[in-house]
Amino acid sequence: MPTDAVERFLAVLAPEHREAVGARPHEEQERLAAAWEQELASDDALDTLDELSPPAAEAEAARRVLDRGSD
Template identity: 70%
Template sequence: MPIDTVERFLVALSPQAREHVRRQPREEQERLAAAWETELSEDFDLDTLSELSPPAAESEAAARVVRDLLE
């Protein structure tokens, strides 16, 4: 069974950010996960990083999305 986008997003987060996102309502988690997917697909720097290390690119995109949430 494939992991849904929210679960993939949560895995890409740091432990502290993961707990913060888990406290959000499901709709907000889904919105953040969608923003994460958009960040991954539209940022060319992440695209290059993804070729070298997909987990690093996913973590960087997740950090960017959560940074916006926390600011």
């Protein structure tokens, strides 16, 4: 299991998003990973999902971060 925040973030992305985000500059990857960790920590609805399925909660947080980044 990856221990670096960027590696963990990339690991939960769908393959097509993983490739696109992996091609971005490392600083942007770090920014997205930090936003992902913040989303996981701050959203109470994700806490409930995390109790049921941690991978689903991580994937949902990643989707939200990417959706905000494309606005």
